[in-house]
Amino acid sequence: MNQLIVETQNLNFSYTKTRKDIESLELKVPKGSIYGFLGPNGSGKSTTIRLILGLLKKQSGKVALFGETFDGKSRLRSLGEIGALIENPSLYSHLNALENLRIAANYRQNISSERIDEVLKTVKLSYAKNKKVKAFSLGMKQRLGLAISLLSNPELIILDEPTNGLDPKGIIEMRELIKDLNKKFGTTIFISSHLLSEIEKTCTHVGIIRNGKMLFQDTVKALKESKGKKIMVDFEIDKFIDAMTVFENLGKENTSLTNDFIQIEVKDKNEITLIIDALRAQKVAVYQVSIKNNLEELFLSLTEN
Ligand SMILES: Nc1ncnc2c1ncn2[C@@H]1O[C@H](COP(=O)(O)OP(=O)(O)O)[C@@H](O)[C@H]1O
Ligand SMILES: [Mg+2]
The missing domain is CATH 3.30.70.1150 (ACT-like. Chain A, domain 2)
Incomplete structure (x- = not known):
């Protein structure tokens, strides 16, 4: 059976009383997939991600991570296995990449200096490890943010529109990096985007959301067939x-x-x-x-x- 890494059942959320921002959302993210969470701006992608991570309190429904319902202790355990890159990563711009990673490593358990070198290599920033972050391009900052989220070797990575604002080169680098992580380490990747073409190029699975409701959820192959x-x-x-x-x-x-x-x-x-x-x-x-x-x-x- 195909194990689900993220699953929501009848998830609902409203910021205000007048409307539903997330409505009866049933998300199914298979283990080992690159899952594209696709929807126009304002459709509820970031809100859903915050609900999954427990940064917003769900108002009804269920969130299960790694097959366990997300509450209390299981939540803390699960969150340790998730690397998330949402919004712009908070980095110290007057410090270099290595120093940023060391600080982030201190907040986590048992991160060796070898691991820091590994993640720098994974995100292709070894060459810039002694460079101050204020001299980084946006793409490099995003990759350093990703490196931080990789420190504890997570089974699941959640990326909220990671290519937003990047130039074409930066977009390609991020796309290749995501595919690499999935292929080499079997990491499940949940990535949101408002561009169909982006999801088609990168993902194995897709969920399309509009006005807080899931309209289509299947493999990218099935998506392409129904588009035809x-x-x-x-x-x-x-x-x-x-x-x-x-x-x-x-x-x-x-x-x-x-x-x-x-x-x-x-x-x-x-x-x-x-x-x-x-x-x-x-x-x-x-x-x-x-x-x-x-x-x-x-x-x-x-x-x-
Ligand atoms: N903090 C907030 N307070 C009130 N409404 C919000 C807040 N954040 C987002 N919204 C609204 O919720 C809806 C979904 O937003 P969001 O999840 O950010 O969409 P997306 O990430 O897909 O662009 C939008 O209508 C947005 O205006
Ligand atoms: Mg968003």
Whole structure:
């Protein structure tokens, strides 16, 4: 059976009385996976991460880590096995990388100086270990933050939008690092992002959240398959006969729903524009275009620009 490293059941949370920020969330993160937690800005990713880590108090539901329900003592034990990089890592900028790691090691148990060298090597910062952090790029700071979270050799690493604000080189370095950690040490990685392309490049599993609700959760392979499916689009038009002629000329199969609505299958969003142009060229008014497949509509909101 595939063991779950993080599992939530019916997780709910609201910052205010007026709305639910996390609603009935059922997260399933398999052991050994790179799990991409994907959602537009404000969808509840950071809130969920804070709930998992116990930095926010859940209002109902269950959080299980490493197969144990997260409360009291088991929580403390579990947290020792998690490395988290959320928000910008708090680093001493007037100290060098090695000194930062030594300070962080002092807060943890039994971290040898060999381990400090190892994590520096893992995040590819050995060359800069004597350099002051204030001279680091954002990507280097993120990697040093990751190195700190790796000190106690965690089984699970949680990263909240680790590539945010990084330049393209920094993004690639972080992506490679994540894959490496997973491959070499079998570390389970939970990573949030608002970019579909980022998750597709890095992850094995994905959960898509919007308005605090999980809309899709499966393997990245299954995600790609469902993305390949055709999109059904409803067009609200005025001149029914003229519109049908346009669709026939474009070689589009169609189903008329009513005299005002026609449903068409398209392969991507560019085709929608082509159809609108063709309809407008024949003076057919287009009042409304709606994409029927919610998942598809969701994907469109998760792409760059
Ligand atoms: N401290 C807070 N107080 C009140 N509302 C908050 C707070 N933090 C986040 N929110 C709201 O909760 C929702 C989810 O936010 P967040 O978890 O930060 O989303 P994401 O990380 O996906 O961008 C948003 O509507 C956001 O405005
Ligand atoms: Mg966030």
